[in-house]
Amino acid sequence: MAYHYGNLAVKPKRQEEQEYIIRETKKKVVRKKPIPAGEKILYLTAVLMGVIILGVIIFRYADIYYTSLQVKQINSEMQAMTIEVEQLQREVQTLSDPERIREFAQSQGMVSSLDTGIIVKKSSSSGETAKLE
Numbered sequence: 001m002a003y004h005y006g007n008l009a010v011k012p013k014r015q016e017e018q019e020y021i022i023r024e025t026k027k028k029v030v031r032k033k034p035i036p037a038g039e040k041i042l043y044l045t046a047v048l049m050g051v052i053i054l055g056v057i058i059f060r061y062a063d064i065y066y067t068s069l070q071v072k073q074i075n076s077e078m079q080a081m082t083i084e085v086e087q088l089q090r091e092v093q094t095l096s097d098p099e100r101i102r103e104f105a106q107s108q109g110m111v112s113s114l115d116t117g118i119i120v121k122k123s124s125s126s127g128e129t130a131k132l133e
Helices: 037-095 098-107
Strands: 119-120 130-133
Touching: none
Parallel strands: none
Antiparallel strands: 119 130
């Protein structure tokens, strides 16, 4: 092997310089063609129709929800009124009891007219009774 650093007698081999060739390349830029106006209008119309349809669907669901809420409220009112009607029917039964009516009439100063006709007691001091036959 040769001594490279200190011996001047040996000339190192030179590497051939490579020549660099610069080439100018042109890159083709592919531009997409713009969407025609008619197609843009078609897309816009399709999007608007979709938005309108979705709006109608959402509106209908809101309307159905509101109607359902009203039905629930009416059902609860109807149940409350049914309970009230049952209570009033029980009250009518107790108030229309013939024995209770007889006791109430006697406490108001009335007398039974089944035997003699209509008799009204006067609250005067003479103690007379009027009799209508």
